Amino acid sequence: MARCAALVESPDAAELYEEVVKLQPNAVEAYAFLNAARGSVAVPTPYVAGGEAYGAVQGLAVARSLVARLAYAQAIDEIQRLVRRHGNVASLVALQATCHYMLNDGRRAQALYMKARKLDPSLMVEMGTxxxxxxxxxxxxxxxxxxxxGSALLQTDQTRAEGWTTMARYLLLRGQLQEALAISWKxxxxxxxxxxxxxxxxVIQMAAVCPxxxxxxxxxxxxxARNALTYRGIVDAYLACARYKDAFVVAKEAAELMxxxxxxxxxVGKxxxxxxxxxxxxxxxxxxxLREDRRCADAVDALASLYAATGRHDEAIAVMDEFLAENPSDAxxxxxxxxxxxxxxxxRAAENYAVALDINPGNERARVGLNRVDRLMNPDAQHLQDGGNGEEEDEIGEPIDEPLPPSDQDDEMMLAMMRGEQGDIL
Structure with a gap:
């Protein structure tokens, strides 16, 4: 039925083929049509059962299968083979970028994501990642x-999730947790x-301390859709809930796959x-x-925390000194x-708190820590309180130059659209 619908170019063909793929994931012919309908691969006709287009879609099916099994390095090799044979396709480049991100190669991933968006400014797939x-x-x-x-994605298609999840991340970075959560639900x-x-x-619930x-x-x-990020999220949430056995089961499964x-x-170490x-x-x-990847900031944090918790402060400091240059985050x-x-x-503590605030002026932990160290170093100094609200003032000296944020008017318009005050989105 799905094939007949495709041959007559029925608008229901894509939906029918999608049901075929759900029932039989190895149905490559159905996968070919489905991806053509979605614009994932440049297939010239609604249904192609042979030739180069079929080979491209079959290769994409292999790559996505490898990604689903968390075999990211092999998926990259398959995608590179497809790119060499069929040229740059935005969705292929974006999928390759996601594989690099899952392997903690953020720089390469960002370059590929930017390339994908240049190839197709309306690209939606992989944009949440x-x-x-x-x-x-x-x-x-x-x-x-x-x-x-987020603005570009919402202008492209407000009925898909990618634009909304991107704006939820934007609001999360700005500390607007309730608004970010509402957007995620939308x-x-x-x-x-x-x-x-x-x-x-x-991610938002973790930031709100609701593990x-x-x-x-x-x-x-x-x-x-399981991936390296969902495994990490589950483990971190279970640890925050003190569900250590559950966390170990999930971490062990991830380690067996990768x-x-x-x-x-x-x-597993955490x-x-x-x-x-x-x-x-x-x-x-x-x-x-850390021998596998010196840029694994999570491992640096976990190892230093382990040493510090057991009173081995010198070893904790040595770990941070060794790896901090390759992981220069405010955290x-x-x-x-x-x-x-x-x-x-x-x-040295004051110096590093100041560096953290240089990187991220909104880091409350660093601000409080800097004031605490300042009191310890200058016990007789008079510390000011701001505005009578009991909060300590930031005393790190000259104000830090920040990039101009979106204007208040832009924010209001975006938030209005998110709340459903514009358009027909629920």
Whole structure:
């Protein structure tokens, strides 16, 4: 029936073929039509059963199958083979970018995402993952980039989840957790099959210190499309809930799928670090993760935290000093400053709190830490309170230049559209 519908170019053909693929994932002919309908591969006719177009779609099916199995390096090889034979296709380049992101190669991933958007400015696939990369990248203008990407995606298609999940990330970076959460729910309502819509809810719930709710959201995302990010989200949420056995089961599964991956080794190491009996095993796994990838910031944080929690401050500081240059985030500078404070190295602690605030002026942990160190170093100094509200003033000196944020008018218009005050979106 689906094939007949395609031959007469019925508008129902894509939906029928999608049902075929759901029932039989290896139905490559159905996959060919489905991806052609979605614009994933440049197939010249609605249905092609042979030739170069069929080979391209078959190769894409192989690549996506590898991605589903978390075999990201092999997927990259398959995509590169397709690009060499069939030229640059935006969706292929974006999928390759996602594979690099899952392997913690953010720089390469961002370059490929930007290339994909140049090839097709209306591209939607993989853009939620691109937005997640921008959210986690330490740059001066990541808020700006997220806002621009979200605006472009919403202008392209407001009925898909990608634009909404991108704007949810933008609001999260701005500290507007309730608004971000509402947008994530809107994305879920519009696209209940979007894993990213549930994943970003999990991220927001973790930021709001609601780990049980975060675990539920991450699990829903994982059921729709498991990847390295959903595994990490579930493990972190379970650890925050003190569900260590559940966290270990999930981390072990991820490590079996990606045995030489720094992030999965880190997951297992983080779980084991919560038991005194397995501290050394945890440290060994975390060091192994850093041998695999020196840019695994999560492993640096976890190993330093493990040493600091067991009173081995000098070893914790040594770990941070060794890897911080390759992971220059505000969070890690603040973590190092915390450890330096515990080790009574107050001048260095103040210096690192200040660096954290240079990177991210909104880092409340660094601001509070800097004021605390300042009091410890200058116990007789008079510390000002701001505006009579009991909060300490930021005392790091000259104001830090920040990129211009979107205007208030732009924000109001975007928020109005998100709340359903414009258009027909629920």
């Amino acid at each position: 691109y937005a997640d990369l921008l959210r986690t990248t330490t740059t001066d203008d990541n808020e700006h980039k997220l806002y621009e990407l 994305a879920q309502a519009l696209a209940p099959g979007s894993a990213d819509a549930f994943y970003i809810e999990g 049980e709710e975060a675990a539920d959201a991450f699990l829903k995302a994982h059921m729709l 045995p030489a991956h720094a992030q999965t080794l880190t997951m 779980v084991l670090s919560h038991s005194a009996d397995t501290h050394e095993k945890a440290a060994e796994l975390l060091r192994m993760a 890690l500078h603040a973590k190092l400053a915390d450890i330096l404070t515990l080790a009574d190295q107050l001048p």
